[in-house]
Amino acid sequence: MLLKVDPVDSFSGTFRVPSSKPETQRAILTGTLAEGTSRVFNDLRCDETETMKNACRAFGAEITEHDGYLEIRGTGRSFRHHRRVIQSRGSGLVFRTMTALASVQPSPVVVTGDATLRNRVMEPLLRALRELGADIESIVSEDKAPVVNWGGGLKGGVCRLPGDISSQFVTAVLFAAPLADGPVEIEVTGDVYSQSYIRQTLASLTGAGIKVSASDDLRHYQVEPSSYRAQDVTTHEDYTSASYLLAAAALFPGRTVLTDVYGDSMQGEFAIVPILEQLGVTVTFDRATSSLTVDNPPDSLRGSFEVNVQDCPNIVPTLAALGAYVQGSLRVTGGRLTRFHKASRIEAMATELTRMGVDIEVLYDDGICDGFEVRGARSYPGGATLSSWGDHRVFMSLFVAGLRMRSANRFAGFEDVRLSFPAFLTEFAKAGVRTTAVEGDGDAGGVVSEAMAG
Numbered sequence: 001m002l003l004k005v006d007p008v009d010s011f012s013g014t015f016r017v018p019s020s021k022p023e024t025q026r027a028i029l030t031g032t033l034a035e036g037t038s039r040v041f042n043d044l045r046c047d048e049t050e051t052m053k054n055a056c057r058a059f060g061a062e063i064t065e066h067d068g069y070l071e072i073r074g075t076g077r078s079f080r081h082h083r084r085v086i087q088s089r090g091s092g093l094v095f096r097t098m099t100a101l102a103s104v105q106p107s108p109v110v111v112t113g114d115a116t117l118r119n120r121v122m123e124p125l126l127r128a129l130r131e132l133g134a135d136i137e138s139i140v141s142e143d144k145a146p147v148v149n150w151g152g153g154l155k156g157g158v159c160r161l162p163g164d165i166s167s168q169f170v171t172a173v174l175f176a177a178p179l180a181d182g183p184v185e186i187e188v189t190g191d192v193y194s195q196s197y198i199r200q201t202l203a204s205l206t207g208a209g210i211k212v213s214a215s216d217d218l219r220h221y222q223v224e225p226s227s228y229r230a231q232d233v234t235t236h237e238d239y240t241s242a243s244y245l246l247a248a249a250a251l252f253p254g255r256t257v258l259t260d261v262y263g264d265s266m267q268g269e270f271a272i273v274p275i276l277e278q279l280g281v282t283v284t285f286d287r288a289t290s291s292l293t294v295d296n297p298p299d300s301l302r303g304s305f306e307v308n309v310q311d312c313p314n315i316v317p318t319l320a321a322l323g324a325y326v327q328g329s330l331r332v333t334g335g336r337l338t339r340f341h342k343a344s345r346i347e348a349m350a351t352e353l354t355r356m357g358v359d360i361e362v363l364y365d366d367g368i369c370d371g372f373e374v375r376g377a378r379s380y381p382g383g384a385t386l387s388s389w390g391d392h393r394v395f396m397s398l399f400v401a402g403l404r405m406r407s408a409n410r411f412a413g414f415e416d417v418r419l420s421f422p423a424f425l426t427e428f429a430k431a432g433v434r435t436t437a438v439e440g441d442g443d444a445g446g447v448v449s450e451a452m453a454g
């Protein structure tokens with residue numbers, strides 16, 4: 001099944017920004033590890049937070065969904081096994097944190113995932129956990145998923161992790177470290193990418209009463225044995241999800257209001273707002289109404305500058321889509337981590353945008369795919385059939401790029417919006433974006449945004 005998306009010539013309306021996926025996932029984890037009852041207000045309900053909830057339930061947490069919040073009865077240190085196989089589906093964060101936490105369980109746990117997840121790099125995490133005393137093995141080559149963690153506890157000590165593959169390695173060790181027998185030190189080698197995600201982890205741990213300290217450059221960490229404390233947490237808006245609505249707003253005349261935006265987030269992807277301003281788009285935040293407004297952006301986006309995305313990896317596909325319409329060019333560097341995401345996102349965007357007629361060149365640094373330079377145009381013919389490369393963010397970004405083309409494009413992989421932004425198609429439908437489910441080249445006639453609503 002493909003999704004046919006008709007172009008539009010204006011974009012206006014009021015749209016709800018989903019809650020943050022990383023913050024919701026972290027709050028589910030701290031609630032699970034605490035003794036007592038925690039609540040997570042404004043939690044995101046999507047497949048990947050559901051995967052985190054189910055993984056935590058397997059460790060014994062009782063999680064119930066209420067209107068506007070989650071209630072979590074945590075396990076504290078006494079994990080009560082309900083299942084010995086943890087299914088992390090496609091979520092890197094679930095796999096990595098569950099693999100680390102399985103080390104402090106009394107008995108063996110298998111942690112697995114889908115085909116995409118099983119292809120992702122896990123070896124540095126397994127090595128670091130073994131340095132801390134974990135008894136863990138992969139049942140496939142290259143220390144990838146699935147793994148068997150024989151449990152029995154983490155002794156503590158010093159472990160080393162690379163900073164340029166995934167920040168989730170550091171996050172995973174940090175979540176398990178307080179439950180080790182002795183203090184844990186983490187030393188990160190090389191440049192530390194995705195620092196905003198590590199800072200979000202540190203804030204979650206500190207909020208839950210964990211004794212953790214980190215150097216300013218995020219290369220050294222010290223965690224003392226300590227207990228997670230139950231707490232109430234409220235999650236912010238998700239700036240990666242907001243980036244698709246903001247990008248669409250920037251490409252068309254009209255007035256776009258994004259609601260449920262509270263400000264003060266630690267997310268690196270907030271960078272989408274200053275980047276849009278550099279492109280000449282005014283984005284106004286109103287704390288009183290918790291909203292962001294884009295009002296009649298300029299006719300063409302001001303390009304010819306460079307953005308370093310070292311700390312905001314998840315908006316790389318959105319920037320490629322926006323770049324297709326700048327005057328001059330947009331150069332994006334520091335995106336090397338994205339080759340380890342669900343798809344190799346720079347290659348995916350460059351390949352698919354090239355099919356749409358966009359002039360985009362992949363940039364390599366020391367032979368590593370690290371960014372791109374895209375030279376914009378006013379519009380493109382459209383009429384292409386595009387792949388999401390199995391990645392929700394690639395689909396959502398290509399969808400936005402296609403809106404300003406002259407004819408409809410067809411997309412595979414649209415169902416994956418459920419992973420992080422289930423209301424994606426219904427939100428865009430509010431602006432009059434027409435989407436139709438089609439079989440191959442013919443029209444099946446179903447309006448998908450309605451089919452997927454709710």
Ligand SMILES: O=C(O)C1=C[C@@H](OP(=O)(O)O)[C@@H](O)[C@H](O)C1
Pocket residue numbers: 022093165166167168171193194197313314337338
């Ligand atoms: O900890 C997290 O919640 C995440 C960390 C980042 O991973 P990388 O450091 O691998 O980019 C980010 O890209 C991912 O979407 C979510």
Ligand SMILES: C=C(OP(=O)(O)O)C(=O)O
Pocket residue numbers: 021090091092093094314341342393420
């Ligand atoms: C990469 C993502 O998540 P994860 O790394 O947890 O799979 C994502 O949300 O796009």
